[in-house]
Amino acid sequence: MFMHNKRLQYTVRVAEPNPRLACMMLEQFGGADGELAAAMRYFTQGLGEIDPGRKDLLLDIATEELSHLEVIGSIVAMLNKGVKAQLAEGALEEAELYNMIGASSSSAKEALLFGGGPSLTDSAGVPWTAAYIDSRGDPTCDLRSNIAAESRAKVVYERLINITDDPGVKEALGFLMTREIAHQKSFEKALYAIEDNFPSGKLPGIAAYANLYVNSSQGEGDVEGPWNSGAQWDRIDDLEKTMPIDDGDGTASVKLSAADEAVATKLALRTASDRSTDPETGVDLGAGPGAGLISGEDMGAAKDIGEAIKMAEDL
Incomplete structure (x- = not known):
């Protein structure tokens, strides 16, 4: 059973709206290495896990990833707040609204269908898919995949931090990035707590x-x-x-x-090929300059195929 605490795990302080930045932040909301993908990966692994320690670990981190989804979604919502209001109230002229949508680098679908709110898409507007979840049901295989997923997410957070000067956004992203490091450490410990952890599976x-x-x-x-x-x-x-x-x-x-x-x-x-014939083809009938040698032609006095083609084109 889940109970939602209305306070975010980390306070979101956005200095000013920035729809273009909001679009990029969606990569960690509904992208392949985003927080929803992480939460669903660890939840499904945890539900199927038979080891009580790993089960507890996976469900703890899965639940925290949902809180991170809430943080990144709140950042997106705050960055889009001005656009959302303008779209909803139609306070601007038509041309200004067109420019506002286009300047955000987001799709018209994101702006019109979702009204500037966080959508379960990546930064290119591609919908989230369960195909992002690559669990295999073997703990050593899945833990290694989880470590890689956390490291990929950390790198994406670094890149997002580098493209914004908003101090509040940087702080929140820095927190999320650092939690990826902590999760990597936990997954590493869980992996090496399995005595024979390489290679994955049972068969040598x-x-x-x-x-x-x-x-x-x-x-x-x-x-x-x-x-x-x-x-x-x-x-x-x-x-x-x-x-x-x-x-x-x-x-x-x-x-x-x-x-x-x-x-x-x-x-x-x-269906055997007759290697004794050299049939005339449609290429031969329609050949023009640049076609190279066609059926019935040979290199003649040319030293190589390049020279033969040049001689044929000069005719």
Whole structure:
């Protein structure tokens, strides 16, 4: 059961209305890394959690995230208070109202449908969605995701702090940003309170592949560090000699029944390419300057394809 306390967790003191800033603040109201997403992520994890300590932690933080939603929503409402009044009362001329909506960088839907109030959208007007919730039901997986979510939210709060000179807004955002740090610390403690917390899930990794590092992007810019070299890693640099990595031939196969095999053979024969022909195509019929070589042409005396194309275009 929830009971709402009408006092905010942190006092909101906005110096003056600023609809454009309000629009940016919506990122932490209804955005992917916003407070509603955090609250719903932790509530659903907490309801399904079987460990009493983690359950208590998740429900505590989930409830606090709702209070943070109230703080950021109150900031948005205060920043939009002038616009809300002008839209509702129609005190300005038509052109001035148009300019007011356009200057806020918000959508007409936000201004007209929500009347300048906080909407469950991000700063681009995209509606909040449960697809933001990425819980998997495994505590070690979800706690790591929660730590990452809190760190992402902290970074967004930093950026919002950097774009406003309003001291009251800065203070409130600084509080919200700092609570993200505290939540990260709690989730880290909960993660490492699980003795075997890596890898996630129950099944162990396959020993032959658990220590491999595959240098699959090669060339200038290759860098070695503790993440890809040293005693911990079996590093693969020669992909031609080592791929496939198992004992197979690296091709995909399936064992078909006799009936399926017969039908698959018919399909392959019916759709086989005739590599002995060079058919004229629509490209050939409509080719003009810049089309390159077409059917029946070759490089002739040209040294390479670029020179052949130039010679063909010069004709």
